[in-house]
Amino acid sequence: SVLIVDFGSQVTQLIARRVREAGVYSEIAPFNRADEAFERLRPKGIILSGGPSSVMWDDSPRAPQHFFGAGIPILAICYGQQTMAHQLGGRVAPSDNREFGRAFIEIVSDSVLFDGLWKPGESHQVWMSHGDRVEALPDGFSVAARSEGAPYAVATDEARRFFSLMFHPEVVHTPDGGKLLANFVRHVCGLAGDWTMAEFREAKIAEIKEQVGSGRVICGLSGGVDSAVAAVLIHEAIGDQLTCVFVDHGLMRANEAEQVVSLFRNHYNIPLVHADAEALFLGGLAGVTDPEAKRKFIGKTFIDIFEEEAGKIGGAEFLAQGTLYPDVIESVSFTGGPSVTIKSHHNVGGLPERMNMKLIEPLRELFKDEVRALGRELGLPKAFVGRHPFPGPGLAIRIPGEVTKERCDILRKADSIYLEEIRNAGLYDAIWQAFAVLLPVKTVGVMGDGRTYDNVCALRAVTSTDGMTADIYPFDAAFLSRTATRIINEVRGINRVVYDYTSKPPGTIEWE
Numbered sequence: 018s019v020l021i022v023d024f025g026s027q028v029t030q031l032i033a034r035r036v037r038e039a040g041v042y043s044e045i046a047p048f049n050r051a052d053e054a055f056e057r058l059r060p061k062g063i064i065l066s067g068g069p070s071s072v073m074w075d076d077s078p079r080a081p082q083h084f085f086g087a088g089i090p091i092l093a094i095c096y097g098q099q100t101m102a103h104q105l106g107g108r109v110a111p112s113d114n115r116e117f118g119r120a121f122i123e124i125v126s127d128s129v130l131f132d133g134l135w136k137p138g139e140s141h142q143v144w145m146s147h148g149d150r151v152e153a154l155p156d157g158f159s160v161a162a163r164s165e166g167a168p169y170a171v172a173t174d175e176a177r178r179f180f181s182l183m184f185h186p187e188v189v190h191t192p193d194g195g196k197l198l199a200n201f202v203r204h205v206c207g208l209a210g211d212w213t214m215a216e217f218r219e220a221k222i223a224e225i226k227e228q229v230g231s232g233r234v235i236c237g238l239s240g241g242v243d244s245a246v247a248a249v250l251i252h253e254a255i256g257d258q259l260t261c262v263f264v265d266h267g268l269m270r271a272n273e274a275e276q277v278v279s280l281f282r283n284h285y286n287i288p289l290v291h292a293d294a295e296a297l298f299l300g301g302l303a304g305v306t307d308p309e310a311k312r313k314f315i316g317k318t319f320i321d322i323f324e325e326e327a328g329k330i331g332g333a334e335f336l337a338q339g340t341l342y343p344d345v346i347e348s349v350s351f352t353g354g355p356s357v358t359i360k361s362h363h364n365v366g367g368l369p370e371r372m373n374m375k376l377i378e379p380l381r382e383l384f385k386d387e388v389r390a391l392g393r394e395l396g397l398p399k400a401f402v403g404r405h406p407f408p409g410p411g412l413a414i415r416i417p418g419e420v421t422k423e424r425c426d427i428l429r430k431a432d433s434i435y436l437e438e439i440r441n442a443g444l445y446d447a448i449w450q451a452f453a454v455l456l457p458v459k460t461v462g463v464m465g466d467g468r469t470y471d472n473v474c475a476l477r478a479v480t481s482t483d484g485m486t487a488d489i490y491p492f493d494a495a496f497l498s499r500t501a502t503r504i505i506n507e508v509r510g511i512n513r514v515v516y517d518y519t520s521k522p523p524g525t526i527e528w529e
């Protein structure tokens with residue numbers, strides 16, 4: 018296995034993901050618990066992540082010093098490079114020539130890291146994000162690639178098998194980055210590259226069995242793919258020690274609640290409690306317009322209902338959730354560093370402190386497409402696994418302003434027409450997520466001979482691989498006008514349709 022030491026980068030999980038893609042098992046440990054993980058795993062390779070700190074700050078994080086004497090290959094990225102250089106006797110300084118974003122590096126010498134990939138004299142695109150830079154290399158290191166702003170874009174000690182990169186190989190904007198990481202884990206560390214999703218399933222099942230013992234688990238179903246995959250996985254591990262609770266907040270898309278109930282009860286025979294709480298949720302949302310207030314209310318109420326249902330079931334001490342990695346990273350900084358909360362994701366941010374159940378989150382380190390692969394591995398119906406993501410807070414965050422039953426019904430109609438058109442055009446699987454948004458804005462229109470004064474509906478469709486970045490889907494004009502016409506003609510309450518042309522960043526996928 019490979020141990021990834023996390024210094025608080027926003028993209029550390031992407032390193033783990035690339036390592037999984039290379040068919041190798043890895044675990045991430047925060048820098049201050051890396052020792053413990055090292056003892057347990059006895060890794061064949063170590064990767065030091067990037068991070069927001071500067072090695073020149075007092076108390077900035079370090080890798081355990083003995084890692085450098087363990088005879089194990091080390092790949093150090095960005096902040097990892099700086100702390101490695103510093104810890105091995107090199108010198109790091111603030112750079113006058115800060116580089117952020119796309120940059121080109123020139124390869125100046127061979128390295129085993131570049132095997133079959135890069136040759137001296139070539140230039141390659143990478144993704145830089147750094148303020149400091151290494152000024153003097155530690156003994157034994159030499160330059161393998163440089164960029165304009167970074168004389169040591171890649172510096173290596175081939176004998177000790179220490180490799181350091183000033184750029185991020187784990188992000189898609191470094192096109193060869195996945196291959197560099199694969200070279201590290203396979204060629205340098207000698208790992209076989211035969212780890213698969215089937216093994217992930219087995220490993221997780223064993224882990225869940227061990228964690229739960231003879232205890233009882235309740236699992237919150239949201240209606241989406243993630244919680245369903247988590248529930249089926251957990252059911253495989255512990256059978257009827259699991260009860261699923263579907264808290265129906267009334268903020269689902271058209272017919273969705275019925276589909277979930279039938280999939281679990283009839284197809285899987287998994288015990289399911291269907292808690293119809295629409296009135297409670299809509300009551301609590303009355304008058305609430307602030308996005309974070311909505312999210313927090315829904316998250317909290319969701320958990321309240323769980324607790325209540327858990328009380329009825331009796332003896333459940335574990336709560337299972339389908340939290341994915343992007344939910345985690347955008348909600349909290351788990352090395353305790355100062356990272357910004359973009360949105361309180363419903364699965365994470367709404368958890369009240371007083372919750373008295375232990376959490377099981379078997380998908381916590383996965384990205385959406387990996388969850389889909391796991392779902393297929395578990396035999397979930399293809400159409401279900403392929404469904405677009407749907408946020409925990411449901412339609413509430415697609416209705417900016419106050420959420421009412423009437424507005425939910427209007428939105429459901431528009432949304433299902435939109436999705437029907439997308440399916441008819443054969444575009445559903447090419448799109449990561451498509452949905453309608455009901456704006457709290459009324460505009461004037463004319464229908465027949467009459468004046469209308471009604472709501473604006475915005476359509477959103479994006480492509481993405483993990484939800485962390487996204488591009489708009491470029492529908493052709495005919496598709497958009499056909500869909501807009503249908504929505505305006507068929508949905509009472511909407512007289513104008515607009516298309517959202519914002520990528521992420523700077524936008525987010527959902528509107529709230």
Ligand code: XMP
Nearest residue numbers: 362363364406407408409410484525526527
């Ligand atoms: P944003 O809007 O943050 O969304 O760009 C990224 C992805 O996450 C989904 N999303 C959520 N999923 N609970 C969830 O389970 C939430 O609270 C939540 N908020 C956003 C969103 O639909 C997109 O796929």
